[in-house]
Amino acid sequence: MTRTPSAPLSSSRAARRGAARGDGAWPWAFVLPLLTGIGVFFIWPMIQTAYYSFTEWGVFGGTTFTGVENYVRLFADPRLYASLGNTLIYTAVVLLGIPIAVYLASLLNLPGLRFASFYRVLFFLPYVAMPTAVAIVWRIIFNGDFGILNYTLSLVGIDGPYWISTPGTAMFAVAIVGLWSSLGFSMIILASGLKNIAPELYEAAELDGATRWRQFRSITVPLLTPSIFFVTIITVISSFQLFDLLYAILGSTNPVLPKSMSLVYFFYDQGFVQNDKGYASAIAIVIFLIIGLVTLLQFRLQKRWVNHD
């Protein structure tokens, strides 16, 4: 669930022109299968969820309309704010991965780098590995008594905490894994952005005596901002959908879980463990609205920093 398939980057101009001219039914015939899929598997369930959020479910289905009761209950529920806070911490840490990805991607893009594709594969591997498998390995790494992380720390005299069983550190531990596993995806997007930067710019800068670092700051980063913007949007959305990593790393019986829930975990717990599906629908709608709002905000703010030539 932390993974979001890459959405179409931008509607290309050609497509827009075609639609505007109105070529009759043919274009529709071609997109119909896709539209049907979206309609059946996305739009309709969304409408249903919105409806169910105003109902209370019987144990085995059978709904009673209760109006806004679920929402009233939800906004008075401290768990909503706690899980929102946890999700924000996670998002903040994972976002730190983007500058790292920018820097690593530009290194990998250096002309004449040997084994470049090998490194690319190396960085991308965590992204394609199954989240649960990744989580199990990290769970072992984080183990307070026998984990390699605390062992390494002990070599330099640091007494490491019980990473995944201490309320304060558990969310950071999960976020570190999230950062690590999303690097590869960000780097792929950024690398394709880098390919679009004209090599002449670097040649010119070199003639002017600009250092590598200066070139990175004054050419690479500004011209990469559209890609960075896209990666940021995707990262924020997928961070707000944090579930599988948290579930697999912390384990469903971890005592710190109630204090380290993410929004989606809160949804899962209410809907599928407690079987309170009406309430869970309300949570899902609130998550949807929060993500929409945050994304809108990012689009507003992009004018300040994204470079459109």
Next chain:
Amino acid sequence: MPSFFTNHTSSPGGRARRRAVLSGIGLLAAAALTAGCSTGGGGGATGGEYAAAPKDLKAEITYGVWDQAQVAAIDANIEAFNEVYPDITVNVNVTPWASYWSKLQTQASSDTLPDLFWLNGPNFQVYAANGKIEPITGAVKAGDIDPKNYPEALNELYSLEDTQYGVPKDFDTVGVWVNTALFEQAGVALPADDWTWDDFDTAAQTISTNLKDQGVYGAAGGMDGQTTYYNTILQAGGEVINADQTESEYDSPEAQEGLQFWTDLIANGSSPNMQQLTDTPADQWFTSGKVAMYWGGSWLRPLVGESDVAATTQAFPLPIGKEQATVIHGVSNVVASASKNKQAAQALQVFLASEEAQQQQGDLGAVIPAFNGTQQSFVDSYPTMNLQVFLDALDYAKPLPVSENTAAWNALEVELLPDAFSGDKPVSDVAKEIAEQMNAALAKK
């Protein structure tokens, strides 16, 4: 078992529960109640009509289970079943434990439950009360199923308002798995079979002290009610929930004493602390030779058997508090009341309940079969481990505490009890809080 490292085979690994059934209510009243008590959705229980299936009955049915490890035994059962009913095709549907219950929930909501399926204690009542499963009354009346063949506590577990719905398939009880090598190293004598809480504490402390430099602990506390605190609560003479399952008993002095047992164990250093037990679950501490005594279910047998400590492991009965007690739980086979091939499903249910099928389960499976007298192969599977302990426990076993909405208060235990065990809050405060919230959950139903 709640760890995702261990793939718990047999039953419900840590999360099974139940609670007694009021034998006090008269039969007539019960019959009336059965129809009346369903909440929302479903109708009341149907009568449990039954007629033995003719041998040439033609049908295709599904059998829903969650444990891949038992499929070999199930296949053998079905092969034997088909010798009697050659025209009934049985499709076995295995759904992993983690998604079994949400899938079942969905299937029940749309009346597409498997014709025959496994049900556990904590989830039983909600299905029975909402008329989703068929009582076995008919088969019992016809003499095709005799509840006397199974442990009394399990029949009780799968009865609601004096009507039995499920036929016990297997059972598990709890004992102390002991690493005798660590006892020897620490210079502690092995316990007697009638040991007490004090004997246990002394052994745990002595081992922890003597083997501290090896990182070995005498015992392990635990977050799993079925294997730890439910047992001590019962042994202290308490209950988790009252007999008619309407009120929490967590705030009784006996229950608090049962919880205190585990708090003390951690506080005096006999057990790893809560964080250590979260990072590395207690059963792993044991199987890696770092804990000398582990309270665990009979389902631990395959795990111990494959571990490095297999040769030096022996099972002991749980130590005695005010009284001797262990929690018992087992899976049962139930027929969906909306099944389109009810007769065929009931035929399979009856067959699986037979001595022949249960013996097959015992010989091939990873579980203790429920049919009295078919359990010897479990004991024989590891002759050195003294597994007889788990069978003897039947004499003093009490059903797992459950109610109609078990999940609601199980979640409270997971959330609130750690503060008591870690010593962050006094046991009495936590017990009171659980009782309050649990009562609220029980009142809602």
